[in-house]
Amino acid sequence: MKRVITATVQNRSGVLNRITGLMQKRQFNIDSISVGKTEVEQISRMTFVVEVEDMQKLEQLTKQLHKQIDVLKVADITDHAIVARELALVKVVCPPASRSELQSIIAPFRASAVDISKDSMIVQVTGDSDKIEAFLELVRPYGIKELTRTGVTAFLRGHQPQTADGNTYSLITN
Amino acid sequence: MKVKAQAVQERNPAAKVPKTGADLFVEALQAAGVDTIFGYPGGAVLPIYDALYRAEPQFKHILTRHEQGAIHAAEGYARVSGKPGVVIATSGPGATNLITGIADAMMDSLPLVIFTGQVGRSVIGTDAFQESDVMGITTPITKHNYQVQRQEDMPRIVKEAFYIATTGRPGPVVIDIPKDISGEAYQTAVSSHAIHLPGYQPTTKPNSNQIKKLIQAIEEAKRPVLLTGAGVLHAKAAQEVENFAKHFKLPVASTLLGLGAFPASHPQFLGMGGMHGTYAANRALYECDLLINVGARFDDRLTGNLAHFAPEATIAHIDIDPAEIGKIIPTSIPVVSDAKAAIEALLAEESSATASEDWCNHLQQYKADFPLWYNNPVQDLTPQWVMQAVHKATDGKAIITTDVGQHQMWAAQYYGFDQPNRWVTSGGLGTMGFGFPAAIGAQLACPDSTVISIVGDGGFQMTMQELSVLQERRLPVKVLIVNNQSLGMVRQWQEFFYQERYSESLLNVQPDFIKLADSYSIKGVRLDTQEQLVQQLPSLLQSDEPVVIDCRVLRQENVFPMIAPGKGLHEMIGVSR
Numbered sequence: 001m002k003r004v005i006t007a008t009v010q011n012r013s014g015v016l017n018r019i020t021g022l023m024q025k026r027q028f029n030i031d032s033i034s035v036g037k038t039e040v041e042q043i044s045r046m047t048f049v050v051e052v053e054d055m056q057k058l059e060q061l062t063k064q065l066h067k068q069i070d071v072l073k074v075a076d077i078t079d080h081a082i083v084a085r086e087l088a089l090v091k092v093v094c095p096p097a098s099r100s101e102l103q104s105i106i107a108p109f110r111a112s113a114v115d116i117s118k119d120s121m122i123v124q125v126t127g128d129s130d131k132i133e134a135f136l137e138l139v140r141p142y143g144i145k146e147l148t149r150t151g152v153t154a155f156l157r158g159h160q161p162q163t164a165d166g167n168t169y170s171l172i173t174n
Numbered sequence: 175m176k177v178k179a180q181a182v183q184e185r186n187p188a189a190k191v192p193k194t195g196a197d198l199f200v201e202a203l204q205a206a207g208v209d210t211i212f213g214y215p216g217g218a219v220l221p222i223y224d225a226l227y228r229a230e231p232q233f234k235h236i237l238t239r240h241e242q243g244a245i246h247a248a249e250g251y252a253r254v255s256g257k258p259g260v261v262i263a264t265s266g267p268g269a270t271n272l273i274t275g276i277a278d279a280m281m282d283s284l285p286l287v288i289f290t291g292q293v294g295r296s297v298i299g300t301d302a303f304q305e306s307d308v309m310g311i312t313t314p315i316t317k318h319n320y321q322v323q324r325q326e327d328m329p330r331i332v333k334e335a336f337y338i339a340t341t342g343r344p345g346p347v348v349i350d351i352p353k354d355i356s357g358e359a360y361q362t363a364v365s366s367h368a369i370h371l372p373g374y375q376p377t378t379k380p381n382s383n384q385i386k387k388l389i390q391a392i393e394e395a396k397r398p399v400l401l402t403g404a405g406v407l408h409a410k411a412a413q414e415v416e417n418f419a420k421h422f423k424l425p426v427a428s429t430l431l432g433l434g435a436f437p438a439s440h441p442q443f444l445g446m447g448g449m450h451g452t453y454a455a456n457r458a459l460y461e462c463d464l465l466i467n468v469g470a471r472f473d474d475r476l477t478g479n480l481a482h483f484a485p486e487a488t489i490a491h492i493d494i495d496p497a498e499i500g501k502i503i504p505t506s507i508p509v510v511s512d513a514k515a516a517i518e519a520l521l522a523e524e525s526s527a528t529a530s531e532d533w534c535n536h537l538q539q540y541k542a543d544f545p546l547w548y549n550n551p552v553q554d555l556t557p558q559w560v561m562q563a564v565h566k567a568t569d570g571k572a573i574i575t576t577d578v579g580q581h582q583m584w585a586a587q588y589y590g591f592d593q594p595n596r597w598v599t600s601g602g603l604g605t606m607g608f609g610f611p612a613a614i615g616a617q618l619a620c621p622d623s624t625v626i627s628i629v630g631d632g633g634f635q636m637t638m639q640e641l642s643v644l645q646e647r648r649l650p651v652k653v654l655i656v657n658n659q660s661l662g663m664v665r666q667w668q669e670f671f672y673q674e675r676y677s678e679s680l681l682n683v684q685p686d687f688i689k690l691a692d693s694y695s696i697k698g699v700r701l702d703t704q705e706q707l708v709q710q711l712p713s714l715l716q717s718d719e720p721v722v723i724d725c726r727v728l729r730q731e732n733v734f735p736m737i738a739p740g741k742g743l744h745e746m747i748g749v750s751r
């Protein structure tokens with residue numbers, strides 16, 4: 001199953017290495033990682049999308065992350081109300097004759113053409129992973145020359161509906 | 175160049191040398207209350223060794239003859255004293271020579287603070303002479319690591335490293351110090367000495383609900399067992415655990431590293447569990463309906479095939495590291511806590527439950543019917559008999575360090591540890607070469623104790639260069655070589671599982687260990703018969719000089735009982751003659 005996990009970390013050198021190394025050592029499959037600064041100086045936030053077999057493995061992962069000295073907070077936010085976004089840049093084959101046709105695909109996805117040359121167009125599309133997949137399906141027939149994706153970054157929504165089950169690693173806190 | 179022999183001899187009183195980053199380092203070690211450090215100099219740590227020379231600090235520096243010797247010595251020191259072991263090595267090869275010991279300390283949760291030199295900051299990343307990526311290499315095998323980027327951070331980083339290494343679940347912390355950081359004079363004032371670790375708050379007090387749940391489980395259990403691991407020793411909770419076991423009349427099984435946490439001679443003690451554990455301990459782990467694990471991590475050498483480990487039991491697990499709970503075995507009563515605090519909380523519940531007499535008698539019967547056994551000829555030395563003789567000659571009070579292999583298992587089975595922190599062995603990593611240097615560290619930590627290093631003829635050859643340290647310091651370590659002229663444990667597996675194809679496991683050519691000892695001005699004695707041993711061993715072990723004892727034991731002796739790899743606790747072989 002796919003899980004979205006966020007971690008806030010002290011922004012010290014080696015932190016990213018320690019965390020990705022840990023995931024490799026413990027044999028977790030990472031779909032994507034995104035890292036960036038937060039509103040607090042010296043604190044970064046990481047978002048992982050991981051593929052885990054079961055809840056036991058997932059609990060191991062969050063505990064192992066939590067154990068790292070520079071990790072401040074770990075949360076599995078998959079089952080919460082979240083905003084998850086990814087950005088993709090796609091260079092699509094696009095002779096002048098296809099431009100308007102492509103534009104008509106771009107518009108409903110609220111994607112935008114950020115660069116146009118004589119035979120290609122770079123499109124920027126933002127959204128959750130499903131939306132990006134759907135968009136890529138549509139432009140694939142035109143020919144994708146290059147593709148790059150940032151990986152998911154995610155947040156809890158401001159309002160959380162009440163759910164029964166708590167956090168899976170709650171035994172850390174008393 | 176003119177050689178100034180005199181200058182090498184004499185201490186050159188500090189000429190006016192400006193204070194450097196290395197002086198900050200020495201001050202930080204003094205502030206940490208260090209009394210002994212183990213190390214080896216080299217280019218990138220020259221400023222540090224110069225500062226040590228100039229400062230004439232309170233602590234001793236032990237020059238081992240290989241960096242691996244230094245780090246295993248630090249591990250031995252830490253294991254018996256509970257204090258952090260401190261190591262210094264130079265960059266590149268010095269640092270990489272430490273790797274085995276760092277990994278060993280990580281696996282066995284030993285508090286170490288390790289300082290490595292690094293090339294100057296301006297050339298880091300250029301494949302400079304003796305550069306190695308210490309941060310990259312040590313990240314997966316340290317609790318934490320640092321590279322000092324600014325001189326003014328030195329005091330804080332050193333303080334944090336000692337704090338991290340010794341609190342929560344102990345472990346090794348590496349501090350990598352670029353040469354310009356240690357070598358240059360410092361101008362800037364120190365930024366702050368205060369520890370700043372917002373992401374590190376180990377839970378040390380148990381959750382009271384979990385304690386109540388565990389008490390209830392004990393009250394309801396028909397077949398409870400207490401499993402003691404090294405966590406008990408780290409928490410200095412042996413007395414509390416003993417009280418707890420007695421109070422509830424719990425049968426006790428131990429892990430390899432937990433030996434000494436509960437007295438071996440106590441009637442409730444069933445022995446060590448696992449691959450070479452006793453029948454009684456393994457049956458108890460197999461048949462129990464409540465398993466109370468205090469500070470053990472369910473290593474595969476203990477559990478055997480997981481499908482057959484405590485199949486009917488409710489699992490309660492007390493551990494200071496939450497990530498250990500549920501890692502191997504689903505756990506219904508998790509208690510994240512220091513072992514001492516948890517046991518005290520359990521005792522404070524004042525429950526009057528006790529384990530059923532039937533269950534205890536049942537296990538006592540196993541103990542009586544299937545004790546450890548070996549065939550003992552009249553003349554020849556059997557290794558098991560040697561271990562018992564060592565016990566007798568030392569009244570069971572010695573500090574025993576071992577290497578890895580058959581002799582390690584025999585020492586674990588037959589020495590019978592009644593006291594905590596007297597047993598020093600490499601459990602998790604199973605590191606040959608560990609035992610002898612570890613004894614040096616243990617002897618330095620406990621100068622008045624008898625320290626015996628029980629080693630194999632194979633493993634001793636991996637770190638025997640440290641005989642120099644015994645010679646130089648006249649440390650009275652007793653090296654007892656269980657000489658079966660083979661890599662015995664490997665030979666045993668080849669006998670059982672590879673149809674006696676003894677591939678590269680027979681040591682037909684060996685050094686003369688007596689002459690070897692002699693070349694270090696250390697007394698060496700060879701023992702071939704029981705009679706010789708009975709006559710000589712007591713005085714050899716009581717001597718206040720170092721001794722090397724080459725004990726010629728039967729070559730084809732095997733460690734029994736045994737659980738073959740992949741088998742369960744109920745499938746032991748060699749249980750009786």
Ligand SMILES: Cc1ncc(C[n+]2csc(CCOP(=O)(O)OP(=O)(O)O)c2C)c(N)n1
Pocket residue numbers: 577578579580581582604605606607629630631632633634656658660661662663664
């Ligand atoms: C560094 C290292 N290399 C290899 C091994 C694999 N190994 C485990 S036990 C053993 C044999 C040890 O022989 P010896 O030291 O003579 O002890 P014995 O088993 O004979 O008592 C070996 C090679 C190991 N544990 N550590």
Ligand SMILES: [Mg+2]
Pocket residue numbers: 630631632656657658659660661662
């Ligand atoms: Mg041997």
